[in-house]
Amino acid sequence: SKEIKVALAGNPNSGKTTAFNAITGARQHVGNYPGITVDKKEGFTKVGENRIHLIDLPGTYSLTAYTMEEIVARNVVADQRPDVVIDVLNAGALERNLYLAIQLMEMGAPIVLALNMMDEANKQGMKIDIDKLADLLNVPVVETVARTGEGIQELLTETVKCAAKNEGKKWEPLSISYGPDLDPALNKMVDLIEKNNLLTDRYPSRWTALKYLESDDEIMQLGREAHPVSAELEEVVKSVSKHLESTLATYPEAVIADYRYGYITSIIRQGVVTRLDAAADRV
Ligand code: GDP
Numbered sequence: 001s002k003e004i005k006v007a008l009a010g011n012p013n014s015g016k017t018t019a020f021n022a023i024t025g026a027r028q029h030v031g032n033y034p035g036i037t038v039d040k041k042e043g044f045t046k047v048g049e050n051r052i053h054l055i056d057l058p059g060t061y062s063l064t065a066y067t068m069e070e071i072v073a074r075n076v077v078a079d080q081r082p083d084v085v086i087d088v089l090n091a092g093a094l095e096r097n098l099y100l101a102i103q104l105m106e107m108g109a110p111i112v113l114a115l116n117m118m119d120e121a122n123k124q125g126m127k128i129d130i131d132k133l134a135d136l137l138n139v140p141v142v143e144t145v146a147r148t149g150e151g152i153q154e155l156l157t158e159t160v161k162c163a164a165k166n167e168g169k170k171w172e173p174l175s176i177s178y179g180p181d182l183d184p185a186l187n188k189m190v191d192l193i194e195k196n197n198l199l200t201d202r203y204p205s206r207w208t209a210l211k212y213l214e215s216d217d218e219i220m221q222l223g224r225e226a227h228p229v230s231a232e233l234e235e236v237v238k239s240v241s242k243h244l245e246s247t248l249a250t251y252p253e254a255v256i257a258d259y260r261y262g263y264i265t266s267i268i269r270q271g272v273v274t275r276l277d278a279a280a281d282r283v
């Protein structure tokens with residue numbers, strides 16, 4: 001018997017707490033993260049021979065450093081290295097909910113997507129081709145209705161499979177293009193980061209570079225404390241920012257968000273979501 005460490009992520013109101021309770025029942029414990037007021041909830045369950053240790057991450061829309069919840073969520077992933085991250089999504093708002101999923105994939109964590117609230121999505125006449133979504137994202141996807149427990153067993157089965165498949169393997173962060181203005185800068189920064197091992201024991205190098213471009217205070221502070229090369233990265237960011245401002249009147253963080261949404265949209269538009277009621281709002 002072995003223990004599989006699983007983190008539960010998701011947007012607020014995606015049904016994360018309901019899923020957590022459906023998975024762990026009464027076998028849970030609420031504490032808090034040292035020094036802050038974010039709850040730390042953990043629980044356990046068994047799947048066959050495997051014991052699952054479930055860590056509830058704070059509900060977040062993103063993994064920036066704007067809120068304590070986002071910082072806690074990404075630090076748990078980076079530091080505790082869960083074997084699998086289950087990301088609970090509101091299936092009815094797939095595009096918006098995938099924004100977090102993409103960022104978890106950019107951190108390199110093996111993830112399983114739980115398309116929750118499928119009852120609501122079906123009621124609205126929405127059909128999701130989960131095999132296609134799984135293929136395009138290259139991650140397992142399971143439909144769930146956390147409120148009734150539907151799909152929870154399958155979610156756990158897929159989680160155990162995902163853990164076995166990734167056991168002992170290096171995390172493989174998703175790498176998406178951020179376009180002609182940012183990609184060259186990102187590549188240059190990745191080179192500097194890897195040559196100098198800047199935070200590389202904790203974060204994927206392209207992820208760290210993106211955080212510099214997003215002006216992420218937490219990561220930049222860690223970077224400055226870790227290595228003088230941080231100043232060179234900040235110079236690259238400055239020059240890219242200046243260029244974007246003068247040519248496109250925009251800034252790196254906005255470009256990054258646009259490309260992330262563009263990546264998601266390009267996947268959804270490949271026939272992942274269809275509406276049976278043609279009059280319904282476009283997803
Ligand atoms: P959290 O903010 O992600 O922790 O979301 P909660 O677990 O608190 O759920 C938010 C609301 O959605 C609650 O009223 C739940 O009962 C409800 N809910 C959770 N899962 C489902 C589901 O699969 N279908 C439906 N219809 N409602 C759900």
Ligand code: MG
Binds near residue numbers: 013016017018059
């Ligand atoms: Mg909750």
